[in-house]
Amino acid sequence: MTDTATPDKTLLIASNRVDEMTVRSRDGEKMGHVHSYMVNKRTGTVTHAVLSLGGFLGLNKSYYPLPFELLSYNAVDDLYIVTVDRRLLEGGPSWSNNAPDFNQAYADRVASYYDTRHEAIQPGD
Amino acid sequence: MTDTATPDKTLLIASNRVDEMTVRSRDGEKMGHVHSYMVNKRTGTVTHAVLSLGGFLGLNKSYYPLPFELLSYNAVDDLYIVTVDRRLLEGGPSWSNNAPDFNQAYADRVASYYDTRHEAIQPGD
Numbered sequence: 437m438t439d440t441a442t443p444d445k446t447l448l449i450a451s452n453r454v455d456e457m458t459v460r461s462r463d464g465e466k467m468g469h470v471h472s473y474m475v476n477k478r479t480g481t482v483t484h485a486v487l488s489l490g491g492f493l494g495l496n497k498s499y500y501p502l503p504f505e506l507l508s509y510n511a512v513d514d515l516y517i518v519t520v521d522r523r524l525l526e527g528g529p530s531w532s533n534n535a536p537d538f539n540q541a542y543a544d545r546v547a548s549y550y551d552t553r554h555e556a557i558q559p560g561d
Numbered sequence: 562m563t564d565t566a567t568p569d570k571t572l573l574i575a576s577n578r579v580d581e582m583t584v585r586s587r588d589g590e591k592m593g594h595v596h597s598y599m600v601n602k603r604t605g606t607v608t609h610a611v612l613s614l615g616g617f618l619g620l621n622k623s624y625y626p627l628p629f630e631l632l633s634y635n636a637v638d639d640l641y642i643v644t645v646d647r648r649l650l651e652g653g654p655s656w657s658n659n660a661p662d663f664n665q666a667y668a669d670r671v672a673s674y675y676d677t678r679h680e681a682i683q684p685g686d
Contacts, residue, residue, distance in 0.1 A: 448599045
């Protein structure tokens with residue numbers, strides 16, 4: 437929970453270090469951190485951030501896939517703010533131990549829950 | 562070096578699993594794999610893929626940051642093809658042990674080498 441400004445920090449992060457990104461609620465409460473991004477391999481677009489929330493000393497963590505557009509990047513504190521209500525997130529799609537196959541059906545389910553734009557993620561041609 | 566078609570594989574990949582992505586040259590030769598993506602935290606755009614090339618049994622690997630636009634995704638084989646000449650890539654910016662700070666100056670250097678579009682990655686306001 438740092439408030440140090442990092443104005444000269446660059447905006448780029450290596451995908452294997454995204455778990456350094458803290459996630460806060462709209463009220464400023466620390467909620468957890470980013471576990472991973474889901475990335476469209478063809479376009480190079482991050483479609484979702486999988487958030488790692490809860491747990492104590494790393495136990496009982498749960499993972500919440502959130503459409504990336506529902507995160508707001510705060511450059512001053514170099515963290516993300518969840519733009520939807522915390523309870524909405526906590527009631528949403530999530531898993532603890534067995535990560536789902538993040539296929540079209542699962543992406544549709546997440547999009548439907550958050551009422552975000554449906555986007556086809558199958559390769560197509 | 563699989564040629565199995567994976568037409569129903571989804572296009573999404575978790576950022577902590579990008580090292581599963583094979584990279585081939587334009588001639589179809591296996592060159593290595595993706596080590597990581599560099600991602601713009603604000604926009605969720607992959608700006609570069611850091612390729613892991615060479616080495617034997619994991620030794621002496623080198624890492625080559627390539628502007629993402631110079632990779633072409635092949636959905637049939639679910640891999641990337643480097644669209645520039647292999648020798649151009651091998652003569653480009655790279656590192657072995659000490660990853661550089663991927664700041665504006667470094668991004669500029671990569672863009673300059675590959676003559677790609679310069680993009681400001683500082684937070685701005």
